Amino acid sequence: MWTTDKNFVKAGVKEIVGYPLSGGQAEWKIPLDGNLCWSSSYVTKEGQVAVLFENGKDSDPECTQVGVVDVHKGKLLWQKQAVDSWGDTMxxxxxTMGGGTVAAGGTSGGVAWSAEGRQLWAPGEDDQCDDEGYAGSEEKLVVVRECGDADPPALRVQTLDPASGEAKSTYKLPSGPEYVHVASVDPLLIGVDTGDAEPGASVTDFMTIDDSAAQGKLLSKIDILADAYELDCPAVNVDGCTEFALDKGTSTLYLGSDQTPDEQYDVGNKIVAFDLKTGKKTGQSKMEKGVALVPIGLDEKGAVLAYQEATTAGGGGVWRVDPKTFKTEKLLQHPADTAEMEGSFSSDRRLLYTGKKLYLGDDLARRRSADVSGDRPLAVIFGPGS
Incomplete structure (x- = not known):
């Protein structure tokens, strides 16, 4: 789910659709061979997004098709698939996209293409490590590699040359973590799961890595499990952590505290700030009674934007948290009569706040199931006066 200067872009069933920013009928649609499996989280300066989708022509579709979409023009620029060293389709x-390279990973290994669709690398028969997944930005590409046959496996986080795939920096994790998620590539922030993570969070610790040299160095560590900080990372995927905010300029991480301490409900929580260089807390907001906040990004002045969860008592909203004083200000209040519908997006959701509007939608789209109301939309837009 993305926004551009002209459109709110959302995956549908076997398609990607561009809507007006204020909602309404679709302005363009991109048909896909199958359902969308994954996509890069940001839009490049060229308006491009990497997508992974099913080969819908097969009786048992798998996520084999990799492509690049231009969300400014509403066009699929290219789609490719890859074969392994045995000649089987991967x-x-x-x-993800990183440094102009499109990279796809999984249990079969990793493959990369240029932004124009030229294959750059693929798994070799004698490889000692598998590329589990990638994370990227406009300038950087990071990979998580699983090496050897140990249980749990030996894990490495490497910053790559996006054009060649050669490692520029390598951080070897100590034994213990079963999965690694890359929350940010610059600064390099990883979430590790030792197997004890809370359901939905999939992270026990955040670790900040200095990748300026060939050998990566641990700068700081934040214990997520001990204080039950709230965030959302996919169970096994490398990319895709959400519900946190990161100020790269000040190296400050913002997390939501436990929303239901002592098993109480509707008591609210705090937005807590951490210095990524030291791992220490630097401040926190005052708890608003009945207001559970989820950090979702920063505004143009560096203030934290936080989504207020909908409850049985009323609709959600959007708040601003001052990064110096930690005072809170409500920007949006959503209607009470849509609270139940809004709350139904509590899992596998995406949240975007831009242009004084909140875009809330399903992460992916499938055919409607029996446990989802027929009146429930794939996405909803809240704005002033809504």
């Missing part, structure tokens, strides 16, 4: 778990 299926992937995720895809």
């Amino acid at each position: 299926d992937f778990d995720e895809v």
Whole structure:
């Protein structure tokens, strides 16, 4: 789910659709061979997004198709698939764009293409490590590699040359973590799961890595499990952590505290700030009674934007948290009569706040199931006066 200057872009069933920013009928549609499996989280300066989708022509579709979409023009620029060293079509778990390279990874290994669709690398028969997944930005590409046959496996986080795939920096994790998620590539922030993570969070610790040298160095560590900080990372995928905010300029991480301490409900929580260089807390907001906040990004002045969860008592909203004083200000209040519908997006959701509007939608789209109301939309837009 993305926004551009002209459109709110959302995956539908076997398609990607561009809507007006204020909602309404679709302005363009991109048909896909199958359902969308994964996509890069940001839009490049060129208006491009990497997508992974099913080969819908097969009786048992798998996520084999990798492509690039231009969300400014509403056009699929290209789609490719890859074969392994045995000549079998590879299926992937995720895809991203980093430094102009499209990279897809999974249990079969990793493959990369240039932004124009030229294949750059693929798994070799004698490889000692598998590329589990990638994370990227406009300038950087990071991979998580699983090496050897140990249980749990030996894990490495590497910053790559996006054009060649050669490692520029390598951080070898100590034994213990079963999965690694890359929350940010610059600064390099990883979430590790030792197997004890809370359901939905999939992270026990956040670790900040200095990748300026060939050998990566641990800068700081934040214990997520001990204080039950709230965030959302996919169970096994490398990319895709959400519900946190990160100020790269000040190296400050913002997390939501436990929303239901002592098993109480509707008591609210706090937004807590951490210095990523030290791992120490630097401040926190005052708890508003009945207001559970989820950090979702920063505004143009560096203030934290936080989504207020809908409850049985009323609709959600959007708040601003001052990064210096930690005072809170409500920007949006959503209607009470849509609270139940709003709350139904509590899992596998995406949240975007831009242009004084909140875009809330399902992460992916499938055919409607029996446990979802027929009146429930794939996405909803809240704005002033809504």
